[in-house]
Every structure is written in C-alpha cells, then in structure tokens.
Amino acid sequence: MVALTIWNEYRHEREHDAVGEVYPDGIHATIAGALESDPERDLEIRTATLDEPDHGLPPDVLEKTDVLCWWGHEAHDEVADEVVARVQERVLEGMGLIVLHSAHFSKPFKRLMGTSCDLQYREDGGRERLWVVDPGHPIADGVAESFDLPRTEMYGEPFDVPEPDRLVFVSWFEGGEVFRSGCCYRRGKGRIFYFRPGHETYPIYEDENVGRVLRNAVDWASPTEGSPRTFGKRD
Amino acid sequence: MVALTIWNEYRHEREHDAVGEVYPDGIHATIAGALESDPERDLEIRTATLDEPDHGLPPDVLEKTDVLCWWGHEAHDEVADEVVARVQERVLEGMGLIVLHSAHFSKPFKRLMGTSCDLQYREDGGRERLWVVDPGHPIADGVAESFDLPRTEMYGEPFDVPEPDRLVFVSWFEGGEVFRSGCCYRRGKGRIFYFRPGHETYPIYEDENVGRVLRNAVDWASPTEGSPRTFGKRD
Amino acid sequence: MVALTIWNEYRHEREHDAVGEVYPDGIHATIAGALESDPERDLEIRTATLDEPDHGLPPDVLEKTDVLCWWGHEAHDEVADEVVARVQERVLEGMGLIVLHSAHFSKPFKRLMGTSCDLQYREDGGRERLWVVDPGHPIADGVAESFDLPRTEMYGEPFDVPEPDRLVFVSWFEGGEVFRSGCCYRRGKGRIFYFRPGHETYPIYEDENVGRVLRNAVDWASPTEGSPRTFGKRD
Amino acid sequence: MVALTIWNEYRHEREHDAVGEVYPDGIHATIAGALESDPERDLEIRTATLDEPDHGLPPDVLEKTDVLCWWGHEAHDEVADEVVARVQERVLEGMGLIVLHSAHFSKPFKRLMGTSCDLQYREDGGRERLWVVDPGHPIADGVAESFDLPRTEMYGEPFDVPEPDRLVFVSWFEGGEVFRSGCCYRRGKGRIFYFRPGHETYPIYEDENVGRVLRNAVDWASPTEGSPRTFGKRD
Numbered sequence: 001m002v003a004l005t006i007w008n009e010y011r012h013e014r015e016h017d018a019v020g021e022v023y024p025d026g027i028h029a030t031i032a033g034a035l036e037s038d039p040e041r042d043l044e045i046r047t048a049t050l051d052e053p054d055h056g057l058p059p060d061v062l063e064k065t066d067v068l069c070w071w072g073h074e075a076h077d078e079v080a081d082e083v084v085a086r087v088q089e090r091v092l093e094g095m096g097l098i099v100l101h102s103a104h105f106s107k108p109f110k111r112l113m114g115t116s117c118d119l120q121y122r123e124d125g126g127r128e129r130l131w132v133v134d135p136g137h138p139i140a141d142g143v144a145e146s147f148d149l150p151r152t153e154m155y156g157e158p159f160d161v162p163e164p165d166r167l168v169f170v171s172w173f174e175g176g177e178v179f180r181s182g183c184c185y186r187r188g189k190g191r192i193f194y195f196r197p198g199h200e201t202y203p204i205y206e207d208e209n210v211g212r213v214l215r216n217a218v219d220w221a222s223p224t225e226g227s228p229r230t231f232g233k234r235d
Numbered sequence: 236m237v238a239l240t241i242w243n244e245y246r247h248e249r250e251h252d253a254v255g256e257v258y259p260d261g262i263h264a265t266i267a268g269a270l271e272s273d274p275e276r277d278l279e280i281r282t283a284t285l286d287e288p289d290h291g292l293p294p295d296v297l298e299k300t301d302v303l304c305w306w307g308h309e310a311h312d313e314v315a316d317e318v319v320a321r322v323q324e325r326v327l328e329g330m331g332l333i334v335l336h337s338a339h340f341s342k343p344f345k346r347l348m349g350t351s352c353d354l355q356y357r358e359d360g361g362r363e364r365l366w367v368v369d370p371g372h373p374i375a376d377g378v379a380e381s382f383d384l385p386r387t388e389m390y391g392e393p394f395d396v397p398e399p400d401r402l403v404f405v406s407w408f409e410g411g412e413v414f415r416s417g418c419c420y421r422r423g424k425g426r427i428f429y430f431r432p433g434h435e436t437y438p439i440y441e442d443e444n445v446g447r448v449l450r451n452a453v454d455w456a457s458p459t460e461g462s463p464r465t466f467g468k469r470d
Numbered sequence: 471m472v473a474l475t476i477w478n479e480y481r482h483e484r485e486h487d488a489v490g491e492v493y494p495d496g497i498h499a500t501i502a503g504a505l506e507s508d509p510e511r512d513l514e515i516r517t518a519t520l521d522e523p524d525h526g527l528p529p530d531v532l533e534k535t536d537v538l539c540w541w542g543h544e545a546h547d548e549v550a551d552e553v554v555a556r557v558q559e560r561v562l563e564g565m566g567l568i569v570l571h572s573a574h575f576s577k578p579f580k581r582l583m584g585t586s587c588d589l590q591y592r593e594d595g596g597r598e599r600l601w602v603v604d605p606g607h608p609i610a611d612g613v614a615e616s617f618d619l620p621r622t623e624m625y626g627e628p629f630d631v632p633e634p635d636r637l638v639f640v641s642w643f644e645g646g647e648v649f650r651s652g653c654c655y656r657r658g659k660g661r662i663f664y665f666r667p668g669h670e671t672y673p674i675y676e677d678e679n680v681g682r683v684l685r686n687a688v689d690w691a692s693p694t695e696g697s698p699r700t701f702g703k704r705d
Numbered sequence: 706m707v708a709l710t711i712w713n714e715y716r717h718e719r720e721h722d723a724v725g726e727v728y729p730d731g732i733h734a735t736i737a738g739a740l741e742s743d744p745e746r747d748l749e750i751r752t753a754t755l756d757e758p759d760h761g762l763p764p765d766v767l768e769k770t771d772v773l774c775w776w777g778h779e780a781h782d783e784v785a786d787e788v789v790a791r792v793q794e795r796v797l798e799g800m801g802l803i804v805l806h807s808a809h810f811s812k813p814f815k816r817l818m819g820t821s822c823d824l825q826y827r828e829d830g831g832r833e834r835l836w837v838v839d840p841g842h843p844i845a846d847g848v849a850e851s852f853d854l855p856r857t858e859m860y861g862e863p864f865d866v867p868e869p870d871r872l873v874f875v876s877w878f879e880g881g882e883v884f885r886s887g888c889c890y891r892r893g894k895g896r897i898f899y900f901r902p903g904h905e906t907y908p909i910y911e912d913e914n915v916g917r918v919l920r921n922a923v924d925w926a927s928p929t930e931g932s933p934r935t936f937g938k939r940d
Binding site: 117129131132133134135145156157158159162166167169170172173176178180 | 599601602603604605617626627628629633634637639640642643646647648650
C-alpha cells in the first residue's frame, strides 16, 4: 500500500470558468481519478490544497505520505517557506515527489534542484509527441514508443535543471521545439520525477498513456527502506 | 518469480584443494545458497558452468533467464565469443547481469563496458570495510551503514570502468586503498551490477550483509517490461 | 597544437556519382576544411581511409593522434578487428574520438559503447532543428540556441546507447521525431563525442553552426595529461 | 586571465590563537598563495570576508568574478540570504564555484545542491589518503595516483549530496572511513567543485598536491561562453 498525497494550488478552477469546466472538482480530483483507475495498484489517496491550514500539509500528513504529487501554477509564492522546508526534508528522508507541468516553478522543486528551473513556453494549443528515450525505465512500463497529445501548451529548451539522473521522455512540438519531458532525480533517499504534460484547460490527465506514466511514477517514487543514514560526530 | 541463472567457471574448485575445501560443490552452489535463504523472494535458480556444452548457456536457457550471475577467474578467455554475444544481446533486451569479484575481467562485462576493466590488487588477506554511499538505493535495502569482511583480496583504484550510473558501495582496505565496490549500469533495457566482494578461498558469500546485497541485486536487476524498442527504417 | 586524424570509409564518393559530386575529394576533405577554417585553433590535420594499408591507422599514426574523427557508412564490417582494438586502446589512454552520423554503427563506437547503437531512420530530406540543451557545455560555445538544417536524413529514438555523461544537443525533425544528437562520453582517459548531423549527399558539413560544433568538439576531446593509471599487482 | 575571488569567513583566525598561528593572514591568504604559485596560470586574485560590507561580495564584484572559492566554518548562518541568492544566480550564469572542506555546510553550496550536505566527522588528526578515481579528469592533471595528508579531520560517508556528475577523488582514512572528496557538478552554465581537504589548524593548503588540485579546479571551473539561454514566452 502506497500513501499518496496529491497537492493542488486549487485556484484556477475556482476563479476561471474555463478551468472550472474542465476540472469541476479540481485538477487534484482528476489526477486522483487517473491514479485510481488501476486495480493492481494499492493506493491510499489523500488530497491537499493551498488554502487549507498548513496548505493541507501539516507534519503528520507529510510523515505518513509515501509519494507527494505537486500541481501549482499562479500562486507558487504563496506557499510558506516552512512547508517547503518540510517537504524538502521528507524527500531527503525518502518520500517520493512527482512534479507536474507548471510546478517546474514551484518552491519545493526549485529548492531541491538548486537551479532556476526556467524554460521557454508558448500557449498555442499545438500538438505534442512524447518519445520514450529510455525504454528500459520502469516509468515507461507499458507505455507506447511514442504518443501524441493533440492540444498542448509548448514548453521548450533550454530547461534550467541539473542534468537528470535518467531522462525518460523527450517531447517534440509541432511548432519546432523539443523538451526533456520526463526527468528522474534522486535527492537524499527520495526520488523525484518531473513530468511535463498537464494544463489547466486541456484535459491532459485523461489521456491513457499519461495516466499510465503517472501510475508508474508513483510506483517508482515509492520509498525503499535503504540503509541507515547517520550524520554528525563519530567516536 | 524470477528465473536466475548462476554461471561459474568451476575450475578452481576442482583443481585446487584449498578452493575445493571452501566450496565443495562449487562457488555457484554457495551463491545459490545465499540467494535461496530468503523465503520472501521467489526465485527459480539454475546453474551453468564453463565445461558444459555451450558453457551451459544455450539460447533457450538465456531466453528464459531473468537475471544472470557471473563468476569467473582464471579461464575468461575460454568463454566462446558466440556465447558472449548472446549474453550481451540478452542484456540489451532486458536480462539483468550481476558480475562478481574477479569477473570484472570476464568477457561479457568487458564487452558491455567498452573499457579494460583493469584495477590494482593485492592478495594479502587484509580487512575490507564496505560503506554504503547511496543509502536510498534498493540494493542497499536493509544493509548496515558499513560492514566488515575480515579477510579479503584487495582491489584498488583506478578501476577502468565507465562512471557508474549509480555508485552504491565504496570499499576501504586496511592496507590503504579504496575501491568503487558496487556499481550500477543500464545497457539497453538491461541492468548490470558489479559487486566486488568474493574470493575463491575466503568464504565471502556466507557473510550476512553480502547475502543481503546479492538478494537485493537480483530484485533490482530483474527485467521490467518497459516500452517497445523498434529499430530500423520508418515509413 | 592538436594532432587530428580524420578517418573516412571513402567508398561512396568513388562509387556513386551523386556522392562524388557533393564531395569530390571525399567527405574527409570537406570535414578537414570545416575544421581548418578557424585561425585561432592550431590543428595538424591528417586523413586516413579504409583502403589504405592498416586503413591508414598503423600504430605510429594512432600513437601521435590526439583526436580521431570517424566517418563510415556502408563498409563498417570491413574494418579489421585489430585496428578497432588499437583505436579502443588509444581512446582508453586519452585519445579523443568524434563519431559522425552513420558511424553510430561503426565498430569502434559500438565496441566502446557496449550496446547495439541502433536507431530509427528515414531518408526523406526533411528539415532538422538542433536545440542546445546544455548551454554551458564547451561544445556549444558560440553556437546558436537552435539551428536548422534544411534537408536531412532523419534519425529517431530510441537510440540504443548508454545514457550520455552529458547530452548537448537534441534534434527536432519535421516528420515528428526527436533524437539525442550530441552525446558526450568518457571511456578510460578518452573523450568521445557522437554528433548526428552529416550525410553523403546533403552538404551538412558546410553549415556554419555544424563547423563550429566540430571545432569545439576537437578542443573538448583533446587529451589532458590527467593522473597516472597503474594497473595490476600492488606490493 | 581568470578573475578569482577567494571568500573566507575569517573569524577563526582572529578569535583562536591556534588558528591564527597557522594562518596569520587568514586562510584566504594561504589559499591565494597556493594558487599564485604557478606562473603559467594568469590569475587576478581578490579576497572577500564575512565582516566586510555585503560580505565583500557586492553585485559588481560578483559580476566580474570568474571563479569564486568559498571557505566557511562556524558562521554559515550569518551569511545574508540576499548574497547567497546573488552567488547562486551568478553560478547559473556561468561563474565557477569551488567549495572547500567545512563549506559543505555553507549556504551557497546547500542551496545549489538542494540536499542537507550532511556527513560524519571525527577530529582525530589521523592520516588521509586521496585516490584519483577519474584519472582522465582535468582536475587530476599532474596529480599523483594517490597522495597522503598526514594529519586531518576525518569526513565520512554518507555524504548527503546529489550523485556527482563526475567523482574525481575518494579519500581513505586511517580510522576506517571513506569519503567522496572531489565532486564535480554543473548547475546552469556554472561549474561547481567540492574539495574536502582543508582545516583551520592543519596546514593542508601548503601541500603540493592539494595546491595542484586547486589550480586545476580554477581552470576547470572558469566560464565558457556557451550558447545563449533565453527563457520565457516564445512567439
């Protein structure tokens, strides 16, 4: 059993009608739906949002979270530094972190990467094709060699992140750009997966291949016991 | 269920009394014992040796092998290139490969690494201490922060291998050397783990931590389905 | 002063009129021209071809070569294993190796990578755009953020190579594919750069950005003294 | 010409007699001496300390700094976050950063790594031997295969940093520990080198091999022009 917490900024859906129509219960509910759809995976799913106390992530919730999934877009700066520090600490202890789309600019991701995490973008509704460049990676399990998303916001290189430990997906965009769309990192004992697809008005998380990637990513990012880590003075 | 094939040169044990006393049924039998000792792991273990036809590795055996464990020492050159090519091809398709101790000089490892795989050594029976440098890695699951092997053959740097994808263990030797003792690689869809400990007269594979590492390595190296790989001309 | 040897199969140009017209003196001469064009770089350029004795690469030539540039396409199998072993050994000692386009299937590259080096391709003359994904890399020095090659042969993922140490370029193709087009590796003390662009009938090596990349790659791949490597028995 | 700024906390030397005796002009002066000793390298050296305004690192100084060398120990927390942000930004733009010994806990290094950077230590004055594990790396140029520091403070694994892009040195300690002592990273366009040796009372920076490593590291970390990085909206 994997305890998954899906965090969503949850502002767009309440403030913009166009977003609310696509995600009437919030993007977190749609992501939860994509993840629940596989009966072979035993997930306990919880959601948390920005406007809850502690952004829904008090210490005891993070403590029992195996994998945290993060969506944010327009209110990154409103996330309290104290909560960011707690997320970082839990990742270093082994909690998995899945960072989606515009959360490339979220505080937890930027703090764990140490870079600006900046990129190029264009909101043109063009076609994206994701290619698997690491077909042996567990996050690519059962995913097609390539798959198309018909209408997307473009994200383009350069993507200012550390060279990924493993690069799983590279995106091709109709307008002439490429992007490293699936990037794996380890920080401390924790596993981090950045996955580009997602949008507040295009229903990306209903795509079958995207759902498969998300479910694989939760499996991959789940903590392993590992070996003890003791720091400080030795006798 | 994981289908594991343990390959052993199986010459030392028959030719040298000192080796035969430590490993009366061959090192492969001792390794098999270390791997079988965990009831939670469902392994189907097969062994193969140099002097069998096809070195015990005809195509149908490799075809049904999930993870191949390789031990060799004095007769690397007698392994037929045709069998080496078959092993390489199966690794690229997803078969795991665990390379032990003096098999750093085995043909399959050298071919998959592309380097000389050379190192320094001294047979002095000194103490080795292995440190986990990647405590979040599944191969380190349940392994102590460090553990000692009281009598070993020293292997020292430089170790002429490609920079590992993940470095899990670094050894300290009483005589003043260090060694990258647990190195993870991916080649094609296959996972490769080089693990330094082992010897033809010191009973290394009876050590509890070593056994744990081997069992973890078999899990880690087991194939995942992944994504299709199609090569060649596209329409 | 860098001693550069440009190796060319040199068959196409003599056998096919269409190729001979684009490269009347052989592709090696065109590559040499692209490299000579920078007065700030002090290169001593030599060429070698398949049909010379020892393929133009006897031990003394390799011994004094700092960087070897390799082009081959239809006659990979005719390269003698002995010469391949010599090239590999020299790379491990520190000689740089630049592998161009269809030389992904050359024996030296396959031996140093340990994988099949296979890929997808389509000869359609479509447009390619190369994006710099590692703008801090010396091979990208002075290269535009992206640049176009108007008519190319497409190479697509999956590209069966080890995960590069550094990925410098990713190509976008008009027909919908992507490719890791600039891949850096270290093997032993030697530096290896695979660069995708090139073709036997499209005049790719006359492009200004391609020339810049080649000149940067020669600089980057040039040997450094490094630290001694001693292998074998220690007292 | 490389513009090098050596930053030193500069408290120990003024507050503790034992430290002041070893470093009468501050550790920064000793490091500067080690770097100046090579007539082939054209360095413009500047120093900066904690108690100067802006810690000696106002924007215009950072702007003209090619490589920043950082020493700190007991007052990491007194470094202003604003200066840390400026250092991080300059690294992402291409400035090199050399992080020495106890500066593993400095704010700039922790921010760029995204991890705790914690480790084990023991102040016992025991012997350290550094082994070159990447003999082809430019930072190891002209450095012995291994070299000893007779009296050191021990730093031991696990070292909570991201897996280095290249691991150049591994230390062996008399007391039984190992440590990844020379770690290379790229962040944005900038190069970062963490080097373990150093101490406030042992005269580590007067060692010849250590000096050679520092000089090589300055060369390696110097900015390259690279390719433009443009972020934000594309038309």
